[in-house]
Amino acid sequence: MKHLQVAVGIIRNVHGEIFLTRRPPTSHMANRWEFPGGKIEVNETAQQALVRELQEETGIVVTHFTPYDLVDHHYSDLRVTLHFFVVEGWQGEPYGREGQPQRWVTQRELVADEFPPANHSIVARLVAEA
Numbered sequence: 633m634k635h636l637q638v639a640v641g642i643i644r645n646v647h648g649e650i651f652l653t654r655r656p657p658t659s660h661m662a663n664r665w666e667f668p669g670g671k672i673e674v675n676e677t678a679q680q681a682l683v684r685e686l687q688e689e690t691g692i693v694v695t696h697f698t699p700y701d702l703v704d705h706h707y708s709d710l711r712v713t714l715h716f717f718v719v720e721g722w723q724g725e726p727y728g729r730e731g732q733p734q735r736w737v738t739q740r741e742l743v744a745d746e747f748p749p750a751n752h753s754i755v756a757r758l759v760a761e762a
């Protein structure tokens with residue numbers, strides 16, 4: 633089974649809001665809301681992938697982040713390991729640079745069912761810690 637390593641950014645502003653984007657209609661986990669991020673390439677660390685993916689997908693230059701959690705999930709035909717980081721420092725203003733819908737959501741108002749199943753434990757933890 634294919635196994636992806638993925639770097640994911642939980643971008644949180646000073647108001648305790650988190651930046652979400654919506655996955656494209658034809659992608660894996662189509663139309664789910666997600667924390668921006670993407671596949672870690674060969675010869676790249678999770679941290680490097682995080683910085684690159686957030687630049688590509690949201691236009692920001694990440695300046696401060698902290699590791700948050702590591703989640704392994706088996707989808708029916710794909711295994712993913714998600715490397716979650718909380719991002720609290722950046723330059724620029726995040727936006728859906730690839731045309732994805734975007735929104736800011738208060739941490740305690742995150743809804744697990746809007747995300748891919750692999751995110752459920754993380755969303756529960758974020759809400760509990762809000």
Ligand SMILES: Nc1nc2c([nH]c(=O)n2[C@H]2C[C@H](O)[C@@H](COP(=O)(O)OP(=O)(O)OP(=O)(O)O)O2)c(=O)[nH]1
Pocket residue numbers: 636638639640659660661665666667668669670671685712714748749750751
């Ligand atoms: N970015 C992101 N991916 C997630 C989350 N939850 C989750 O299960 N995934 C899955 C969906 C995908 O199978 C995989 C990462 O894919 P991706 O589509 O973001 O990868 P990418 O940005 O490198 O995409 P691409 O260049 O191949 O288009 O991880 C999440 O919160 N954020």
Ligand SMILES: [Mg+2]
Pocket residue numbers: 668669670671689
């Ligand atoms: Mg992506």
